[in-house]
Amino acid sequence: MNSIKFKNNRLYYxxxxxxxxxxxxxxxxxxxxxxxxxxxxQIRGAPLIGVFxxxxxxxxxxxxxxxxxxxxxxxxxxxxxxxxxxxxxVNLAWALNRIEKVIEKNSKDSVQQIKQALLKExxxxxxxxxxxxxxxxxxxxxLIKKGDRILTHCxxxxxxxxxxxxxxxxxxxxxxxxxxxYVYADETRPLLQGSRLTAWELMKKKIxxxxxxxxxxxxxxxxxxxxxxxxxxxxxxxxxxTANKIGTYSIAVLSKYHKIPFxxxxxxxxxxxSIKSGKQIPIEERSGSEVKKVLNKLYVAPKAAxxxxxxxxVTPHKLITAIVTxxxxxxxPYTKNIRKIFGV
Amino acid sequence: MNSIKFKNNRLYYxxxxxxxxxxxxxxxxxxxxxxxxxxxxQIRGAPLIGVFxxxxxxxxxxxxxxxxxxxxxxxxxxxxxxxxxxxxxVNLAWALNRIEKVIEKNSKDSVQQIKQALLKExxxxxxxxxxxxxxxxxxxxxLIKKGDRILTHCxxxxxxxxxxxxxxxxxxxxxxxxxxxYVYADETRPLLQGSRLTAWELMKKKIxxxxxxxxxxxxxxxxxxxxxxxxxxxxxxxxxxTANKIGTYSIAVLSKYHKIPFxxxxxxxxxxxSIKSGKQIPIEERSGSEVKKVLNKLYVAPKAAxxxxxxxxVTPHKLITAIVTxxxxxxxPYTKNIRKIFGV
Numbered sequence: 100m101n102s103i104k105f106k107n108n109r110l111y112y113x114x115x116x117x118x119x120x121x122x123x124x125x126x127x128x129x130x131x132x133x134x135x136x137x138x139x140x141q142i143r144g145a146p147l148i149g150v151f152x153x154x155x156x157x158x159x160x161x162x163x164x165x166x167x168x169x170x171x172x173x174x175x176x177x178x179x180x181x182x183x184x185x186x187x188x189v190n191l192a193w194a195l196n197r198i199e200k201v202i203e204k205n206s207k208d209s210v211q212q213i214k215q216a217l218l219k220e221x222x223x224x225x226x227x228x229x230x231x232x233x234x235x236x237x238x239x240x241x242l243i244k245k246g247d248r249i250l251t252h253c254x255x256x257x258x259x260x261x262x263x264x265x266x267x268x269x270x271x272x273x274x275x276x277x278x279x280x281y282v283y284a285d286e287t288r289p290l291l292q293g294s295r296l297t298a299w300e301l302m303k304k305k306i307x308x309x310x311x312x313x314x315x316x317x318x319x320x321x322x323x324x325x326x327x328x329x330x331x332x333x334x335x336x337x338x339x340x341t342a343n344k345i346g347t348y349s350i351a352v353l354s355k356y357h358k359i360p361f362x363x364x365x366x367x368x369x370x371x372x373s374i375k376s377g378k379q380i381p382i383e384e385r386s387g388s389e390v391k392k393v394l395n396k397l398y399v400a401p402k403a404a405x406x407x408x409x410x411x412x413v414t415p416h417k418l419i420t421a422i423v424t425x426x427x428x429x430x431x432p433y434t435k436n437i438r439k440i441f442g443v
Numbered sequence: 444m445n446s447i448k449f450k451n452n453r454l455y456y457x458x459x460x461x462x463x464x465x466x467x468x469x470x471x472x473x474x475x476x477x478x479x480x481x482x483x484x485q486i487r488g489a490p491l492i493g494v495f496x497x498x499x500x501x502x503x504x505x506x507x508x509x510x511x512x513x514x515x516x517x518x519x520x521x522x523x524x525x526x527x528x529x530x531x532x533v534n535l536a537w538a539l540n541r542i543e544k545v546i547e548k549n550s551k552d553s554v555q556q557i558k559q560a561l562l563k564e565x566x567x568x569x570x571x572x573x574x575x576x577x578x579x580x581x582x583x584x585x586l587i588k589k590g591d592r593i594l595t596h597c598x599x600x601x602x603x604x605x606x607x608x609x610x611x612x613x614x615x616x617x618x619x620x621x622x623x624x625y626v627y628a629d630e631t632r633p634l635l636q637g638s639r640l641t642a643w644e645l646m647k648k649k650i651x652x653x654x655x656x657x658x659x660x661x662x663x664x665x666x667x668x669x670x671x672x673x674x675x676x677x678x679x680x681x682x683x684x685t686a687n688k689i690g691t692y693s694i695a696v697l698s699k700y701h702k703i704p705f706x707x708x709x710x711x712x713x714x715x716x717s718i719k720s721g722k723q724i725p726i727e728e729r730s731g732s733e734v735k736k737v738l739n740k741l742y743v744a745p746k747a748a749x750x751x752x753x754x755x756x757v758t759p760h761k762l763i764t765a766i767v768t769x770x771x772x773x774x775x776p777y778t779k780n781i782r783k784i785f786g787v
Contacts, residue, residue: 119745283751286734286743288632288656294735294744302745309749312632312734314657314690318756321692346658348665349697356696390630390656391638397741399630400638401463401646405653407627412662 100257100303102142103151105225108161110154114141115258119299127151130159130177137191138184140290144259145333146228146366149194151261152181153221156198160214170210174202189334193368194224225261231366231425232262239269239329239364239423245278247327250316252285253344254296255331255364266329266364267300269423274306282308283325285316287344289389289408313346320357328354329423332365339416339433340377341365345409351418360420367425367441377413385410444601444647447486447495449569452505454498458485459602463643471495474503474521481535482528484634488603489677490572490710493538495605496525497565500542504558514554518546533678537712538568569605575710575769576606583613583673583708583767589622591671594660596629597688598640599675599708610673610708611644613767618650626652627669629660631688633733633752657690664701672698673767676709683760683777684721685709689753695762704764711769711785721757729754 104111110127116139117123125141127133133155136142142151156178163170182195201220205213243249249270256267263271273280282301287293294310301308311319319325328350334342341347341363354361374380387406392398400406422429426440448455454471460483461467469485471477477499480486486495500522507514526539545564549557587593593614600611607615617624626645631637638654645652655663663669672694678686685691685707698705718724731750736742744750766773770784 119748120742285658286632288630288658291743294748298744298748302748307749309751310731310734310744311751312657312689314629314632314693315751315753315756317693317696318689318753319751321756345656345662349658349661349693352661352697352700353693356700387654390654393737393741394743397737398464399635399738400642400654404463404638404642404646405651407653407655407659407663409659409662412659412665 100300101261102147102258103154103261105154110158112136112142112151113258115143115296116141118258119295127155127158129162130155130181133158134181134184144254145190145369146260147258148185149190150221150225150228152191153194153198153224155181156195157214157218157221160217165210167210170213171202171206175199190368197224228260229262232260232264232268234425235265235364235366235423236263236268236272238427239362240272240276240278242360242362242421242423242428243269243273243278243280243327246280247273247278248281248283248325250283250285250319250325250328250350251297252293252330252347252350253287254292254300256297256300258296258300259331265331265366267297269329269364270306271304274304280306282306283316283319284308284310285313285346285350286310287346288313289393291394292344313349316350317353320353320359325359328359328361329364330362332363332369333411334380335363335365335370335422336374336376336380337372337434337437338376339419339422339431339437340380341414341416341419342377342380342382342411343414345412348412348414351414355418361418362421362423363419364423370437370441372437372441372443377415380413382412383410384408444644445605446491446602447498447605449498454502456480456486456495457602459487459640460485463639471499471502473506474499474525477502478525478528488598489534489713490604491602492529493534494565494569494572496535497538497542497568499525500539501558501562501565504561509554511554514557515546515550519543534712541568572604573606576604576608576612578769579609579708579710579767580607580612580616582771583706584616584620584622586706586765586767586772587613587617587622587624587671590624591617591622592625592627592669594627594629594663594669594672594694595641596637596674596691596694597631598636598644600641600644602640602644603675609675609710611641613673613708614650615648618648624650626650627660627663628652628654629657629690629694630654631690632657633737635738636688657693660694661697664697664703669703672703672705673708674706676707676713677755678724679707679709679714679766680718680720680724681716681778681781682720683763683766683775683781684724685758685760685763686721686724686726686755687758689756692756692758695758699762705762706765706767707763708767714781714785716781716785716787721759724757726756727754728752
């Protein structure tokens with residue numbers, strides 16, 4: 100399963116806004132296409148956005164038939180513009196910073212050589228993302244026992260990365276190892292990434308699963324139907340506090356109450372060791388229309404109603420059983436063990 | 444604010460499926476209209492369904508121009524049929540049982556006299572419901588302090604009863620007393636009674652409020668934005684265990700963790716002293732289409748996805764701070780104090 104394809108110097112992507120009802124592949128023909136697709140969430144998931152943006156720069160470069168000076172000037176300007184399409188996604192800036200370094204390093208070469216160097220770097224970023232997912236999947240699957248019933252939140256699979264995913268990579272690996280798992284996918288209001296995307300991925304991989312409303316997780320826990328929770332992360336502070344999709348903190352508290360292990364799965368690039376705790380992570384407040392008008396199509400509240408619609412919440416480290424990274428498992432005490440696993 | 448009107452021997456109801464975007468009043472002209480409106484949730488909320496059904500029988504009786512023997516035969520048969528339109532709503536059977544008793548008691552009278560007796564009983568049921576709501580509101584409002592920020596779930600207001608409501612009656616009373624409250628309304632997936640109906644009622648009454656996704660309650664609690672929770676009940680066992688709309692148990696656990704008082708508001712008719720604990724309350728599993736296709740209009744999951752969609756969950760009594768009834772407040776130990784307040 101792939102969410103993007105780069106073939107014969109053309110970039111294609113699966114439009115995630117059309118899922119799960121239609122599988123529509125679109126071509127990203129230029130920088131504007133890429134900007135729009137990312138901002139409109141046709142392409143989403145922090146790791147995937149980074150890989151897609153790197154390829155998008157290659158397409159853009161190939162489209163330009165300019166002398167070197169103008170080529171470089173335009174390219175630098177347009178990359179800076181592309182970075183702004185989703186300012187909170189860490190991996191977008193991270194991937195484009197790598198692309199910019201390649202431009203500077205090769206700026207003495209011919210336009211053709213620079214184009215080749217850009218493509219090489221984009222492919223490297225892509226390959227690395229695939230490898231990180233594999234490693235998280237392998238480490239995380241060791242935590243799963245035969246017959247485990249796993250709850251997950253939002254979408255953390257092949258649609259969120261260019262590989263197998265983060266939390267869902269663990270699930271996929273467990274399936275490969277015939278661990279006979281069952282997965283509950285929180286629908287994840289307001290944007291429904293769980294019911295639209297995670298359910299779709301699980302069905303594609305023939306993993307037995309059910310979609311539940313977010314408010315039903317506690318009911319299943321009460322009935323001993325959930326025995327492990329795996330979620331992704333948008334940013335992890337030095338002390339292990341984890342920002343992730345709104346609703347994650349709720350599940351963490353419910354897991355604690357029901358004595359269910361709660362695992363976060365994230366690659367090294369999701370850790371922000373420049374901040375001490377989750378208190379320093381800014382929480383993006385999104386438009387109330389996402390709550391009031393489902394998928395921008397159906398009103399489910401008075402148009403004038405006020406809303407509170409944070410995109411993320413922060414789960415304190417004390418509620419996290421372990422963090423699955425591409426370097427291995429990290430257990431408490433997190434401040435010490437996170438520094439240790441990343442060798443800093 | 445009313446959700447039904449009985450005027451000049453005609454029965455009108457506010458179609459709750461059209462809310463909040465349109466306020467459409469419809470006439471219930473016969474038994475079939477009443478059956479359909481209740482089953483399709485145009486009319487909902489346990490107390491309201493009972494009052495509406497009682498009036499519906501009056502309309503039906505008035506439509507019949509039959510000799511007494513046939514009149515009684517048809518009436519008895521049709522009431523039994525009407526009881527089946529929503530088998531889990533306790534108040535429907537409760538109200539129709541009262542109507543049946545009136546028929547038996549007056550079966551020696553003329554058809555015209557029976558019709559008059561039916562109407563008198565329907566009006567009595569209606570008036571009692573209004574009075575119960577008032578009493579719950581008054582008792583509950585004593586728990587609310589100036590500036591309280593209250594979380595509620597589902598719809599428990601004027602749309603769920605023929606009076607002010609249960610949990611929302613408490614909120615309305617607090618507003619009348621100028622207690623300067625703020626209310627968060629859980630949207631309450633899958634049928635969105637919170638965002639569609641509660642938000643609409645709160646706005647009508649000019650009570651400052653916000654709609655939140657169900658998964659956002661914990662976030663607000665973490666930020667000390669909620670300091671009391673009020674919910675309704677569908678059935679309360681002898682020991683205080685309470686069945687209510689799915690998601691209620693989740694809020695109860697989150698309230699416990701954040702040390703926030705959690706109150707249930709329900710009239711005497713919601714108590715089932717024939718059962719010892721919540722374990723004996725059957726939980727209705729509803730159609731997965733309610734989860735996958737929002738308001739039967741918009742697919743938000745793969746059509747073939749499996750779902751778990753319980754309509755209710757059970758909150759253990761140990762998570763409940765107090766129960767607000769029409770007879771007063773009940774505190775733990777519940778088994779003793781519930782019997783005491785109802786004098787049994």
